[in-house]
Amino acid sequence: MAKITFHGVGIKAMSACVPHDVYYNKDLGYLIPEDEIEKVIDNIGIVERRIAAPDVTASDLCYKAACQLMADNDIAPESIDVLLFMSQTPDYRIPATSCLLQHRLGLPRETMCFDISLGCSGYLFALSTAFAYASMEGINRVLLLDGETFSKIVNRRDKVDWPLYGDAGTATLVERGDYGDSTFMLNTDGSGENTLKINAGMRNPITPESCVERECEDGNIRNELEVFMDGMDVFNFAISKVPKSIKQVLKETDKTIDDVDYLIFHQANRFMMDFFVKKLKITSTQVPYCIHKYGNTSSASIPLTIASELAGKLEGKHSLMMSGFGAGLSWGSAFMQMNDCKVSPVIEY
Amino acid sequence: MNLDQFIENFVDLFDETDPDTIQATTHFKEVEEWSSLVALSVIAMIDEEYDVEFRGDDIRSSNTVEDLYNIVKSRVE
Numbered sequence: 001m002a003k004i005t006f007h008g009v010g011i012k013a014m015s016a017c018v019p020h021d022v023y024y025n026k027d028l029g030y031l032i033p034e035d036e037i038e039k040v041i042d043n044i045g046i047v048e049r050r051i052a053a054p055d056v057t058a059s060d061l062c063y064k065a066a067c068q069l070m071a072d073n074d075i076a077p078e079s080i081d082v083l084l085f086m087s088q089t090p091d092y093r094i095p096a097t098s099c100l101l102q103h104r105l106g107l108p109r110e111t112m113c114f115d116i117s118l119g120c121s122g123y124l125f126a127l128s129t130a131f132a133y134a135s136m137e138g139i140n141r142v143l144l145l146d147g148e149t150f151s152k153i154v155n156r157r158d159k160v161d162w163p164l165y166g167d168a169g170t171a172t173l174v175e176r177g178d179y180g181d182s183t184f185m186l187n188t189d190g191s192g193e194n195t196l197k198i199n200a201g202m203r204n205p206i207t208p209e210s211c212v213e214r215e216c217e218d219g220n221i222r223n224e225l226e227v228f229m230d231g232m233d234v235f236n237f238a239i240s241k242v243p244k245s246i247k248q249v250l251k252e253t254d255k256t257i258d259d260v261d262y263l264i265f266h267q268a269n270r271f272m273m274d275f276f277v278k279k280l281k282i283t284s285t286q287v288p289y290c291i292h293k294y295g296n297t298s299s300a301s302i303p304l305t306i307a308s309e310l311a312g313k314l315e316g317k318h319s320l321m322m323s324g325f326g327a328g329l330s331w332g333s334a335f336m337q338m339n340d341c342k343v344s345p346v347i348e349y
Numbered sequence: 350m351n352l353d354q355f356i357e358n359f360v361d362l363f364d365e366t367d368p369d370t371i372q373a374t375t376h377f378k379e380v381e382e383w384s385s386l387v388a389l390s391v392i393a394m395i396d397e398e399y400d401v402e403f404r405g406d407d408i409r410s411s412n413t414v415e416d417l418y419n420i421v422k423s424r425v426e
Binding site: 039160218233235239271272 | 389405
């Protein structure tokens, strides 16, 4: 069981950047019957999303978020020892995008850089990695850049996926300091590999055939380089694992839900998050949402929600619970003590 | 668990459908209001009311409301 507790490490600052272009779900008449659109929007809770232009990548969005974070907090590039890039939409297959970002951000050559690849659960796994490096002797600051542009890997005629996903890039600065304990509990079940998947890869090599769009289940259109999701299985997975995962972290840290100031869920869809709130019987804890504005931005959604909804609200000491879940299957929750975390408001690319 | 109560819980998930038109033998996917979102609320209802994990394939392999009930019943301890 991966239960990890960190002492004296925390998040110093956060920022986020979204594309300028707004896509409105009310305009999805070509995909969903007009008389059902309003109901779908109500259920998934997504009114609009930000979609990156064809020449804008997750690393571009993260770059801008990182520049904002460094400017707002007077962070010298030389003070960053580790750069992590968490994404499943990197710039290239080779080299790792974190290397490009090191150069672009003007970080020293002594900076350790590597990419992390996970689905919607990715932020917590990457954040635990950032905390781990920041805890090590010789490392002071870790910059975690988490960004996704799922718009590039979802077919616009896939009615399960296209109404959900949006694009975003985020930056999180982790360092040692006067922070209380943080506890992460992270889980995996690879038997669910087919629940959320892109088939093309080394197992199924890409051929000209892979790029041909086909009609799949329920009339959804996609090619083999695009995301497939079994919505019902994801939903069953999330409702059976997420509330339990949060309860488990509370139990291990000897806390109750009332000790949590803000509970931040991966912004999958509103219906699902409302179900979690009901199941956890949350009354006093605040649950911020930004899904109505930005949709499901995969692993970027937790830091994006914080930048969007908690900018300026994390001065002083606050306790946060974060919970992420997604492809893999992979899920986890973390209880975290924040101390004067500087959150920059969301900017546009 | 009993079938009548299950049907009542199932009927509650529909907003616009006349409750009297849904019975044990109803082919629920043919109900006009049926959608993938109603399917998610079926999974949520079964989790809440019966604490049973219900997968996409369970819904795909079922035709009538009673089929759903039988799967849930077989998993309730």
